[in-house]
Amino acid sequence: EVDTLLREVRQLLLQRQGPDTAEHAIPLSEIFTGLAHNQFCAHFQPIYSQHEHRAVQVEALARWQHPAYGLLGPASFIDRLEHEGFIVLLTRRIVQTSLDLLTRNPWAQDLRLSINLSRGLLDDAEFFDWLIKEVEERQIPPRQIVLEITETMAFSNLGNTLAALLRLRMRGFELSLDDFGAGHTNLEQLKDLPITELKLDRTLIKNIHQAHRTQSILDGIIRIGQQLQLRMVAEGIDNPHDLAYLQGRYPELELQGFYLGRPVASSELSSHLGYGNRPASA
């Protein structure tokens, strides 16, 4: 009948396009069912220190193990949840499973953990009370938790945002500005944000080894970041040439990308933390 047919077509579309282009294919009710049945989890992508020659941090990335469509990425559900005001449900799930990763595995004990926050959450004092409690209960030092926000979040409604960010910072949490350099980067206001980390967007990193104009832009951004004493992470390193360029020029930079380590399930993570484990080709 029609319903079955629709399901099949949707499944075919998802398979053809990949999960990340299927933003509006899945109805909200189905997302709720997935949340109720515990089908959401976090995968973890390592962030490597060049000095320490190992992963020092992992980023939690939301995944949906869908019974019919398989593993779906955030593009299939994050926007819907944000728009409908339910992102807090998913974020709590991601936070809990990620904090458990830190406490239950000896090899994860000193890894920093990055959590992506949505705009709507910055006004949610109840969520942050909950977060502080979850971290305290597990006796995890808050400095081990890195909360990622994006530029548009940081610079819209600056007064309220600043208050929320300052509160977290005073509690000892680390704060990261994600996807930096992707949009209308506001270099002027950067110094007013209580952030501790800057994540350089992958549009700055992709092909950096041969993009001369971008090289000088990146150079300028990194110098500003150094002056502000921010830890900096390059995201989206997906080939050996960009890696070699960044390694040669910026030994302080922390590195993240498919070429070094893809997002993996928690059960696989421990074997991806060594810096030397990366594949010989992209």
Ligand code: C2E
């Ligand atoms: P993001 O925070 O910038 O995360 C990095 C994204 O880039 C991830 O996609 C990751 O898989 C991908 N990536 C990593 N290395 C490479 C690379 O070398 N090349 C390329 N092309 N891509 C790379 P993913 O997992 O699909 O997540 C997409 C976005 O969804 C994230 O971007 C983040 O903004 C959002 N997101 C993910 N998990 C959560 C969550 O729990 N809560 C919220 N609010 N947003 C989330």
Ligand code: MG
């Ligand atoms: Mg992120």
Ligand code: MG
């Ligand atoms: Mg990012």
Ligand code: MG
């Ligand atoms: Mg990004």
